[in-house]
Structure formats: C-alpha cells, structure tokens
Amino acid sequence: MNSSGQIEPVTILDAAKRIAPFINHTPVLTSHTIDKLYQAEVFLKCENFQKVGAFKARGATNAVLSLDKVQLSCGVATHSSGNHAQALSWAASLVNAKAFIVMPSNSSKIKVAAVKDYGGIVTFCEPTLASRETTLAGILDQTGATEIHPYNNTRVIAGQATAALELIEEVPGLDILMAPVGGGGLLSGTSLSVHYFLSGGKVIAAEPEQANDAWSSFTRRVFVPSQNPITIADGLRTSLGSITFPIILAHVHQIVTVSEESIIKAMRFLWERMKIIVEPSSAVPFAAIMEGRIETAGKRIGIIISGGNVDLDDLPWRKND
Amino acid sequence: MNSSGQIEPVTILDAAKRIAPFINHTPVLTSHTIDKLYQAEVFLKCENFQKVGAFKARGATNAVLSLDKVQLSCGVATHSSGNHAQALSWAASLVNAKAFIVMPSNSSKIKVAAVKDYGGIVTFCEPTLASRETTLAGILDQTGATEIHPYNNTRVIAGQATAALELIEEVPGLDILMAPVGGGGLLSGTSLSVHYFLSGGKVIAAEPEQANDAWSSFTRRVFVPSQNPITIADGLRTSLGSITFPIILAHVHQIVTVSEESIIKAMRFLWERMKIIVEPSSAVPFAAIMEGRIETAGKRIGIIISGGNVDLDDLPWRKND
Numbered sequence: 001m002n003s004s005g006q007i008e009p010v011t012i013l014d015a016a017k018r019i020a021p022f023i024n025h026t027p028v029l030t031s032h033t034i035d036k037l038y039q040a041e042v043f044l045k046c047e048n049f050q051k052v053g054a055f056k057a058r059g060a061t062n063a064v065l066s067l068d069k070v071q072l073s074c075g076v077a078t079h080s081s082g083n084h085a086q087a088l089s090w091a092a093s094l095v096n097a098k099a100f101i102v103m104p105s106n107s108s109k110i111k112v113a114a115v116k117d118y119g120g121i122v123t124f125c126e127p128t129l130a131s132r133e134t135t136l137a138g139i140l141d142q143t144g145a146t147e148i149h150p151y152n153n154t155r156v157i158a159g160q161a162t163a164a165l166e167l168i169e170e171v172p173g174l175d176i177l178m179a180p181v182g183g184g185g186l187l188s189g190t191s192l193s194v195h196y197f198l199s200g201g202k203v204i205a206a207e208p209e210q211a212n213d214a215w216s217s218f219t220r221r222v223f224v225p226s227q228n229p230i231t232i233a234d235g236l237r238t239s240l241g242s243i244t245f246p247i248i249l250a251h252v253h254q255i256v257t258v259s260e261e262s263i264i265k266a267m268r269f270l271w272e273r274m275k276i277i278v279e280p281s282s283a284v285p286f287a288a289i290m291e292g293r294i295e296t297a298g299k300r301i302g303i304i305i306s307g308g309n310v311d312l313d314d315l316p317w318r319k320n321d
Numbered sequence: 322m323n324s325s326g327q328i329e330p331v332t333i334l335d336a337a338k339r340i341a342p343f344i345n346h347t348p349v350l351t352s353h354t355i356d357k358l359y360q361a362e363v364f365l366k367c368e369n370f371q372k373v374g375a376f377k378a379r380g381a382t383n384a385v386l387s388l389d390k391v392q393l394s395c396g397v398a399t400h401s402s403g404n405h406a407q408a409l410s411w412a413a414s415l416v417n418a419k420a421f422i423v424m425p426s427n428s429s430k431i432k433v434a435a436v437k438d439y440g441g442i443v444t445f446c447e448p449t450l451a452s453r454e455t456t457l458a459g460i461l462d463q464t465g466a467t468e469i470h471p472y473n474n475t476r477v478i479a480g481q482a483t484a485a486l487e488l489i490e491e492v493p494g495l496d497i498l499m500a501p502v503g504g505g506g507l508l509s510g511t512s513l514s515v516h517y518f519l520s521g522g523k524v525i526a527a528e529p530e531q532a533n534d535a536w537s538s539f540t541r542r543v544f545v546p547s548q549n550p551i552t553i554a555d556g557l558r559t560s561l562g563s564i565t566f567p568i569i570l571a572h573v574h575q576i577v578t579v580s581e582e583s584i585i586k587a588m589r590f591l592w593e594r595m596k597i598i599v600e601p602s603s604a605v606p607f608a609a610i611m612e613g614r615i616e617t618a619g620k621r622i623g624i625i626i627s628g629g630n631v632d633l634d635d636l637p638w639r640k641n642d
Contacts, residue, residue, distance in 0.1 A: 027348050027350075029348075029370070046596075048596045049350070049595075049596055053596060268633060271598055271633060272598075272633065274370075275367075275369045275370055275374060275597060275598040275599075275629035276596060276597060276598065277592055277593075277596040277597065277598060278596075308596035312589060312592060312593065312636070312638060313638065315633070315636075317633060317634065
C-alpha cells in the first residue's frame, strides 16, 4: 500500500462514473467582486448544492455502491451527528439498503429528523466517543452491517475526490485548490485529484485556529489528535485518520488557520455577495483569502464549498446583534 | 403602437446582445425534491445571482446602453428605494455616466449605502410619491439627465424579457413560465418572450394577496392602483404602468395570489432546500405552487427567481421565534 492508501487515478475515475447517475454535477460560481478584491480568479465549486446539501453524498454513495448484494442485504452503519449521517442514509436508500446511524443523545432535533427523513435507522448513545464506538460495535455485531467511516475509508476518500476532479475538468489551468480540513476525507481526496490530474497545482487547506489539530499534525509531521475543540465550524472538529493523514502529508502543500471571527465574516460575505447558503465549515478557505493568509494575486484559485446545511433559526450573526 | 408597446422579437434579441457582455448569464437550478413533491419539472432561473443581485440589472443596462453620447453626458435619473436604484447606478457606471437617484428619507441605510457604492448620486426626499416625483422633476430640469423609469419603459421591459429568453433557450419545452408581479416590468417582458419564443407556453404571474392590484386590474381589465399595500414582498408594492398593463392583459394567462405566511414559508423552503438566498418577492411564484394554486402535475415549469437582496439582520422567521 502506497501513501495514497491504494487510491490510484483509476479509483477516482471509477468512483466518478459509479456515482454520476445519483449525485449532482454541481455548478461552479464566480464573482467579479471577489476577483477584483483579491486580484485573482476564484472559482467556487458549490457542493452546498450537492445531494443532502454537502460533498459527503459523494463518498457515501461510492462506498455504498461498491458493496456486493450480500453486504447490502445486511445494511451499512456509522456513528455521526453531521452530514455523513444524512449522506449515508440517503445513499443506502438508493439501493434499498438499511442505514444504521448511531447519534449522540444531544444531537439537534433537526439533524435527527433529517437522518430519519432519508430513511436512516437511528440509535441514540451517550455523547462520548467511547459510547459512540461501543454502540456502533453492538449494532455491527447484531446486524452484520458494514461500517462506513465518515472519512477514514478509501472508497469514501475516492468519492470525495470527485468534487475536485469535476472542478479541474471544468476550469482549466487552476494554480491552487483549497478545501477545509476536519477528518481529512475531502482534503485527502482533493489532494489526490490535484496530484493525478492537475499538473503543477497546489493544494492549500484551511482550518479553524481553535481546531488546529490538522495544522499541528501537518507541521510536526506527527499525528496530533483533536481535543474537543470549540469552533463554529462544526464539520471540522474531528481528528485526522490513519488513512487520510499520510495522503495529506504526501500531497497537500500548505495548511493555514483562521479565526472564528473571520469564519463568520466570510460566511456572511458569501451569503450577501454570492447569494448562496454556505455552512461555517465551508467558509473557512474563503476566510483564509479574506485574512490575506495566502498569495492570491494573479492566481486561478478553486475552492470546494463543502456544504450548506445550517439552522436558519440559529445564525451566528444573531449573537452579535 | 401595438399592445407590445413597440417591443418586437428583434427588440428583445437586440437587448440580449447589447447587455450580454455586462450581465451574468445566470444558472438554472433544479431539485428532485421539488419535482417529486409537485409531480412536475421545475426550473429556477436564478436572477438572484444577477449583477446587483436582481433581474433589474438587465433592464437598466439595456436602457442606459441605448442612450447616445450626448444623453449619457447628462446622466440618468430615477426615483427608487429598491433594486432599480442599485441597478441603474451600476449600469450607468459601466459607461461612466452619472446616475441621479431620488430616495425617500426613510430608506434603509443598507440600501442607500449600496446605491452610493455603485456610484449613484443620492438626493433624499419626503417619503411620499408626490415628493419623489417633484424632487426627480427638479433634478431632470437642473441636469438634463434622462429619466429611466423602473418598469414603465420599453427598453427596461425589453431588458427584463431577456431572463425568460435565456431560460426558454436553455430549457426546451416549458409548459409554464412564472414570475412575480409588482409594476409589471419583469412580467410584461417575460410574457413577451413567451409569446414570441415559446409556442404554446403559458405565463402565470403570482402576487401577494395583500398587494393584489395587478390581480384586480387583470381580472377586471381596468387599471386598479396599488394603495400602500402591506406585504413583506417589498418589490411588489407598486402599481402596474401604462405600458406594462396592456402587455400583461394581452399575453399573461393567469394571475394568482398568495398569503404572507406562504411567501415566508416558500422563501425559507428555497433557502433550506436549494441553498440559495432569495428575497421575499422572489418566493411568491413558488409560494403559489406550494399553496396548490396552479396545476403542476406533469408540467415543465420555469420560474424567474427575481432577486436575492435581503437584510440578513432582519429575516422574517426571526419574528416567529
């Protein structure tokens, strides 16, 4: 196994073909205002318009469709309180498979309802990692379901890589591709697509300062776990995985961090100027541009806008009233 | 002059060519969720992604670019507190012309700032129609500027018609085109594009129940003015015009009305499901679909999403907390 965790160019191309009938080929949006402000050409790959409102639909679909009939008959399972829970429930429903989702008892009602809406079978557990893992292990034992990890899974990573692949195919000559980093599924996939399909392209990840475990791991080249970080970017609170970290070390060029304030500012800017709903995690790479954390002048920059699932009754700028 | 107010097919095609280098060719979004809910195929023409955040950029640009050098040297003028004020300021700036904008003294600070940001020269007046008209007349006298009415102007109407033209060209075989109706610039333009370029297509307009002057006028075939209506759809509070009304009578098939509650519901649905920011006026046609006011089953339905300019600090669902 090489540093790509057995993900070869053909793995990504196959994933793209496999999931194409089910997922959205999402649009790329541009803005003269943004280009002028940063003397760059910025291309937003809008995965907020993806099925279930996030890129997670790609990886989950690729993983589910890679299983055989016997495996599918026992269903799939995961523990997640975020977009992966919805994505896996939705992907399983495409092939009439069961999706067993372990969710912490303090998960928001909206998220639980969304998972159930997509057909997921929810089991609640205590809001600790230990309880999540024990509960999931119990379900795997009882049902024979296949665990689909949110990011530490080569099929999931290959699926997430297809967002960057589409962007690279649609927008020639990109200099930089940016993505947020949490567990590293999107980032490792993005970096592999750039490595294989965008000669000379650089991958720059962005992470909240207050959840800078990926930055620490990358800088020290040693795995540093995430320790219950407090950030509004709820998709980026997790630690890197044993599969995602080596890929990131091998193929990502830079990780920059941004403040909470600038995440909210970037999110609001994208809402107001681009008229798109993006979730806080999605705004993190653009926050890095707004903060001047990367050289933009004269560059063609692609950004994966990772998702758009927000609670409209709980917007961050309400707290600043 | 025929009922189209001298707007022939070539007038609309010329407008499309004239403004193409300056405006956005906006994307058309679809949603399987919406299609499934209403057993239809629904296509959203996203003018919320248009320059200045609204279709108004089309009409204003066509009107400004139709003027000769002598006219442009004296500038353009209008009274408006809405999207037309921003659109005209922006369009004038494209050709380095002055835009004199009369705004009521109680206009929101955000809107005044936006107009100034696009280079508009703002003159405040009392918040009455009489004061707006007198103040504008004074400016026209002093400056020799050309008045560009927000909707009762054939060049503006021809410009607005290009949104439907693009949609008709991109999505073949539409059965129905929907647009909101306020002063009727967008609706009359849309109805002309359907009349000329979409054989057999029907035009259905939607209007707030609480500002149903267009519905009354259309039903009684007599002009009924708008009387300070109270609706959240702030773009739809105006009366039809002497040019827009006859076009609407001739080429619109139906006008339906919707409640305030359903406008807010439709707006929120589009934000949550489509991940796009739409302003209340833009949600009115979709509200008509949600309310079951039109037959959708088996139909291909295009909707002009007119704009996305909202104050993120003052969202309608906050009031329902």
